[in-house]
Amino acid sequence: MTDKPARRRRDPAARIEALAAATERVIATKGVEGLTHRAVANEAGMPLGATTYHFATKDDLIAAALKRAVDRFAQYLKDWRAAHPRMDAEELIERLADSLLHSIDDEHDQYVLESELYLAALRRPALRPLADRYTAVSYDTLRHYVDADTAAAAAAAMSGISLQGVARSTPLTRPEIVAILRRVITPNPALPDSA
Amino acid sequence: MTDKPARRRRDPAARIEALAAATERVIATKGVEGLTHRAVANEAGMPLGATTYHFATKDDLIAAALKRAVDRFAQYLKDWRAAHPRMDAEELIERLADSLLHSIDDEHDQYVLESELYLAALRRPALRPLADRYTAVSYDTLRHYVDADTAAAAAAAMSGISLQGVARSTPLTRPEIVAILRRVITPNPALPDSA
Amino acid sequence: MTDKPARRRRDPAARIEALAAATERVIATKGVEGLTHRAVANEAGMPLGATTYHFATKDDLIAAALKRAVDRFAQYLKDWRAAHPRMDAEELIERLADSLLHSIDDEHDQYVLESELYLAALRRPALRPLADRYTAVSYDTLRHYVDADTAAAAAAAMSGISLQGVARSTPLTRPEIVAILRRVITPNPALPDSA
Amino acid sequence: MTDKPARRRRDPAARIEALAAATERVIATKGVEGLTHRAVANEAGMPLGATTYHFATKDDLIAAALKRAVDRFAQYLKDWRAAHPRMDAEELIERLADSLLHSIDDEHDQYVLESELYLAALRRPALRPLADRYTAVSYDTLRHYVDADTAAAAAAAMSGISLQGVARSTPLTRPEIVAILRRVITPNPALPDSA
DNA sequence: AATGAATGAGCATTCATTCAT
DNA sequence: TATGAATGAATGCTCATTCAT
Numbered sequence: 128m129t130d131k132p133a134r135r136r137r138d139p140a141a142r143i144e145a146l147a148a149a150t151e152r153v154i155a156t157k158g159v160e161g162l163t164h165r166a167v168a169n170e171a172g173m174p175l176g177a178t179t180y181h182f183a184t185k186d187d188l189i190a191a192a193l194k195r196a197v198d199r200f201a202q203y204l205k206d207w208r209a210a211h212p213r214m215d216a217e218e219l220i221e222r223l224a225d226s227l228l229h230s231i232d233d234e235h236d237q238y239v240l241e242s243e244l245y246l247a248a249l250r251r252p253a254l255r256p257l258a259d260r261y262t263a264v265s266y267d268t269l270r271h272y273v274d275a276d277t278a279a280a281a282a283a284a285m286s287g288i289s290l291q292g293v294a295r296s297t298p299l300t301r302p303e304i305v306a307i308l309r310r311v312i313t314p315n316p317a318l319p320d321s322a
Numbered sequence: 323m324t325d326k327p328a329r330r331r332r333d334p335a336a337r338i339e340a341l342a343a344a345t346e347r348v349i350a351t352k353g354v355e356g357l358t359h360r361a362v363a364n365e366a367g368m369p370l371g372a373t374t375y376h377f378a379t380k381d382d383l384i385a386a387a388l389k390r391a392v393d394r395f396a397q398y399l400k401d402w403r404a405a406h407p408r409m410d411a412e413e414l415i416e417r418l419a420d421s422l423l424h425s426i427d428d429e430h431d432q433y434v435l436e437s438e439l440y441l442a443a444l445r446r447p448a449l450r451p452l453a454d455r456y457t458a459v460s461y462d463t464l465r466h467y468v469d470a471d472t473a474a475a476a477a478a479a480m481s482g483i484s485l486q487g488v489a490r491s492t493p494l495t496r497p498e499i500v501a502i503l504r505r506v507i508t509p510n511p512a513l514p515d516s517a
Numbered sequence: 518m519t520d521k522p523a524r525r526r527r528d529p530a531a532r533i534e535a536l537a538a539a540t541e542r543v544i545a546t547k548g549v550e551g552l553t554h555r556a557v558a559n560e561a562g563m564p565l566g567a568t569t570y571h572f573a574t575k576d577d578l579i580a581a582a583l584k585r586a587v588d589r590f591a592q593y594l595k596d597w598r599a600a601h602p603r604m605d606a607e608e609l610i611e612r613l614a615d616s617l618l619h620s621i622d623d624e625h626d627q628y629v630l631e632s633e634l635y636l637a638a639l640r641r642p643a644l645r646p647l648a649d650r651y652t653a654v655s656y657d658t659l660r661h662y663v664d665a666d667t668a669a670a671a672a673a674a675m676s677g678i679s680l681q682g683v684a685r686s687t688p689l690t691r692p693e694i695v696a697i698l699r700r701v702i703t704p705n706p707a708l709p710d711s712a
Numbered sequence: 713m714t715d716k717p718a719r720r721r722r723d724p725a726a727r728i729e730a731l732a733a734a735t736e737r738v739i740a741t742k743g744v745e746g747l748t749h750r751a752v753a754n755e756a757g758m759p760l761g762a763t764t765y766h767f768a769t770k771d772d773l774i775a776a777a778l779k780r781a782v783d784r785f786a787q788y789l790k791d792w793r794a795a796h797p798r799m800d801a802e803e804l805i806e807r808l809a810d811s812l813l814h815s816i817d818d819e820h821d822q823y824v825l826e827s828e829l830y831l832a833a834l835r836r837p838a839l840r841p842l843a844d845r846y847t848a849v850s851y852d853t854l855r856h857y858v859d860a861d862t863a864a865a866a867a868a869a870m871s872g873i874s875l876q877g878v879a880r881s882t883p884l885t886r887p888e889i890v891a892i893l894r895r896v897i898t899p900n901p902a903l904p905d906s907a
Numbered sequence: 908a909a910t911g912a913a914t915g916a917g918c919a920t921t922c923a924t925t926c927a928t
Numbered sequence: 929t930a931t932g933a934a935t936g937a938a939t940g941c942t943c944a945t946t947c948a949t
Contacts, residue, residue, distance in 0.1 A: 139929080157445070158441070158444070158445055159355065160354065160355040160445070161445070163921080163922065163923085164922075164923065164924085165921090165922075173931095174930080174931050174932065175931075175932070175933095176930065176931035176932060176933090177930075177931070179923080179924065179925085179931095180929080180930060180931075183924095184923080184924080185922095185923065185924090239444065242437075242440065242441050242444070242485070243441070244489070245437065245485045245486065245488065245489035246353070246437055246438065246441050246485075246488070246489070248488075248489035248490075249353070249434065249437070249488040249489055250352070250353055250355070250356070252491075254489075255489065255490065255491035256491060258486075258489040258490055258491075259490055259491055259492075262486055262490065276501045276502070276504070276505045277505055279498065279501060279502050279505070280479055280501075280502045280505035280506050282482070283478075283479045283480075283482030283483050283486065283502050284475055284478045284479045284482055284506070285478075285482065286481070286482030286485050286486060287477070287478035287479055287480065287481030287482035287483075287485070288478050288482075290437065290440045290441075290481050290482070290485050291440065291453075291457055291478065291481060293440065293441070293443075293444040294439070294440035294441070294443035294444055294449075294450065294453040295443075295450065295453055295454055295457060296447075296450040296451065296453075296454055297454075303474065306471045306474060306475075307471070307474050307475045307478050309471070309513070310471045310472055310474070310475035310506065310510070310513065311475050311479070311505065311506055313510060313512055313513055314512060315505070315508060315510040315511075315512065316510075316511055316512055317508055317509060317510065317511055318504070318505065318508055332911095332912070332913090332948060332949070334911085334912065334913095337912090337913095358938085358939065358940080359939075359940065359941080360938085360939080360940095368913095368914095369913080369914050369915070370914080370915075371913065371914040371915065371916095371943095372912095372913070372914075374940075374941060374942080375912070375913065375914080376912095378941090379940080379941085380939095380940065380941090529908080547835070548831070548834070548835055549745065550744065550745040550835070551835070553942080553943065553944085554943075554944065554945085555942090555943075563910095564909080564910050564911065565910075565911070565912095566909060566910035566911060566912095567909070567910070569910095569944080569945065569946085570908080570909060570910075573945095574944080574945085575943095575944065575945090629834065632827075632830065632831050632834070632875070633831065634879070635827065635875045635876065635878065635879035636743070636827055636828065636831050636875075636878070636879070638878075638879035638880075639743070639824065639827070639878040639879055640742070640743055640745070640746070642881075644879075645879065645880065645881035646881060648876075648879035648880055648881075649880055649881055649882075652876055652880060666891045666892065666894070666895040667895055669888065669891060669892050669895070670869055670891075670892045670895040670896050672872070673868075673869040673870075673872035673873050673876065673892050674865055674868040674869045674872055674896070675868075675872065676871070676872030676875050676876060677867070677868035677869055677870065677871030677872035677873075677875070678868050678872075680827065680830045680831075680871050680872070680875050681830065681843075681847055681868065681871060683830065683831070683833075683834040684829070684830035684831070684833035684834055684839075684840065684843035685833075685840065685843055685844055685847060686837075686840040686841065686843075686844055687844075693864065696861045696864060696865075697861070697864050697865045697868050699861070699903070700861045700862055700864070700865035700896065700900070700903065701865050701869070701895065701896055703900060703902055703903055704902060705895070705898060705900040705901075705902060706900075706901055706902055707898055707899060707900065707901055708894070708895065708898055722927060722928070722932095722933070722934090724932085724933065724934095727933090727934095748917085748918065748919085749918075749919065749920085750917085750918080750919095758934095758935095759934080759935050759936070760935080760936075760937095761922095761934065761935040761936065761937095762933095762934070762935075764919075764920060764921080765933070765934065765935080766933090766934095768920090769919080769920080770918095770919065770920090
């Protein structure tokens with residue numbers, strides 16, 4: 128009798144996590160531009176007060192959501208690298224194309240979140256370290272397979288593909304993506320480092 | 323003696339142009355997210371009513387401003403190409419790096435506008451053709467100097483550099499940009515097309 | 518060559534008339550509440566400036582439109598009376614029911630305009646004489662056929678039927694209207710005047 | 713000592729009620745046409761945000777106010793009927809005239825609210841059931857004293873008297889109202905039902 | 908005479924944030 | 929700890945009216 132209404136409460140960490148997840152979904156759907164406390168509360172199935180209780184400001188909410196996205200992306204890359212400790216250039220190209228096309232999971236659109244993150248960081252210095260980290264994990268992962276310049280070039284190209292991917296009226300096709308990645312990643316004997 | 327109260331000019335075309343230009347500046351400064359009719363009116367030195375009289379909706383204002391930015395970019399590329407009808411890979415790389423670093427003119431930040439355009443287009447289908455055009459003019463210009471795959475790869479890399487450029491806590495340096503462009507643009511004898 | 522562009526202009530009276538007619542239509546469609554200069558200009562196929570050029574204020578426009586409606590109504594009643602110089606009570610009832618059901622012509626909804634007129638007059642003293650005239654022409658017409666008290670009662674009942682007619686989810690049916698009119702108009706031997 | 717700054721009451725139900733009451737007063741004074749959130753907030757002595765917090769849209773506010781007016785009217789009629797379970801025709805006529813002249817209470821003008829309700833319902837389908845209810849309670853009350861046709865006729869006549877009452881430059885006098893009601897209500901031996 | 912441009916006031920509504928409970 | 933109530937500051941947009949041309 129006494130412990131009935133107490134269910135599911137008293138787990139602030141879980142609620143905070145759920146709010147960040149809901150915020151991620153809202154950003155993917157409506158953008159940082161369209162994010163409101165109300166939209167998050169609604170998406171999370173929580174009362175409005177919960178959003179401001181656990182996150183002092185809207186920017187905190189955005190930061191938490193984007194951090195979550197970056198964490199997930201980092202974990203994804205880590206797993207990905209563990210699963211494929213060695214890849215030749217061609218295999219790498221194919222798998223990167225898969226990643227870009229399939230996004231990371233079915234719930235969140237990595238394309239969108241990456242672009243939102245970078246643009247949000249432009250106006251919000253507090254997000255810059257997060258953007259840096261996104262860049263770094265991408266670069267580091269690629270660096271595992273290719274030389275430094277190639278990794279930087281591939282990371283830039285992938286960001287560009289993502290950005291154009293969200294905006295174009297006809298998304299890039301797999302062959303187009305593969306062609307770009309191949310041009311960037313295939314070792315170039317004419318360059319010193321690129322062995 | 324000539325400057326009376328000076329209200330009500332009577333040159334609608336010039337006012338429309340001035341409003342679009344002001345909107346560009348506001349987007350560069352505060353982003354599409356921070357764009358308001360009042361900010362535009364203020365930036366243009368016009369009354370609030372002017373913004374809504376000449377542009378039915380805020381999206382119309384955004385579209386006009388971004389179209390203007392794309393038009394200017396297209397013109398810039400056209401001039402650029404006319405000024406340099408022939409360039410070898412190394413010269414192209416250097417000049418592209420200059421463009422990315424110096425932006426296009428002193429008033430507007432091309433980096434920012436490009437990223438804002440792409441992200442705005444994600445939520446505003448009406449802007450997609452504009453995003454397509456941005457992609458196309460970039461690609462076409464590069465295509466003049468390099469093969470198709472290289473042009474596509476360089477365009478993607480440049481978009482990525484722009485996007486990361488606006489967000490990172492430390493912007494990319496010229497040597498870093500040159501290294502990326504060199505990796506992408508230097509002809510790769512190992513690839514068939516890349517002559 | 519000289520008299521081509523001059524066509525259709527220079528007939529202010531006709532333009533004023535057309536604007537009043539357009540205003541009537543807008544009131545019938547959207548109510549006095551929804552009336553705007555722009556809506557009138559659009560309905561009349563004239564430029565916005567025409568509405569304020571010929572009518573100093575919005576209230577003038579409203580007054581002109583309602584006066585036109587009352588004039589038309591008065592003319593209609595005059596014709597109606599001329600067409601039926603004598604009617605017994607039963608015929609009168611049937612014809613009044615027809616009027617209430619068919620409205621006055623196909624373009625304008627008399628039900629609506631009457632109610633709009635009365636309510637507009639409540640907040641606009643300038644319209645009161647018009648409301649008085651509407652009441653008077655109704656009363657006078659009825660008075661031609663019945664005694665004074667019956668005419669007043671029938672006029673009130675008809676206004677009530679109109680008012681309820683515009684608002685109810687199911688409009689009054691003809692039998693219901695006839696029943697009401699019969700109760701009001703059929704001579705009542707129990708009353709002195711009502712011979 | 714008890715009355716501190718007193719901000720933020722914490723009695724939402726009371727505030728909602730107070731807002732609806734204030735809206736009623738604004739409608740009586742300025743009409744649905746002149747109703748604004750600001751006018752309501754001002755009338756209620758509450759901040760602007762209160763009006764939109766408790767009522768999602770202006771139409772919701774209008775609906776709440778008119779529902780309140782109808783509820784009050786229904787209660788008034790119920791009491792009225794309870795107070796006068798039996799009345800002969802002449803007494804009924806006199807009392808109805810009193811009602812029409814004195815309105816229902818000192819604060820709100822029943823004449824105006826009824827007309828506003830009917831006309832508002834014309835453009836707002838959501839209000840139609842309310843208009844129906846107004847008609848129904850009027851009819852049902854009259855039906856308690858007279859036959860069906862007489863009740864319908866008297867209800868229509870009373871609506872008409874109300875409508876004309878708000879608009880005419882000289883309101884109907886008591887003798888005029890009594891004459892109309894007498895003509896409608898006095899049993900007519902010439903009609904079958906009208907016993 | 909006629910009209911499109913121009914504007915300032917105002918409006919419904921949204922929303923981040925604060926706070927009483 | 930948690931939350932619904934509360935609010936004041938915007939915001940996009942409308943519009944009556946004025947006026948230059």
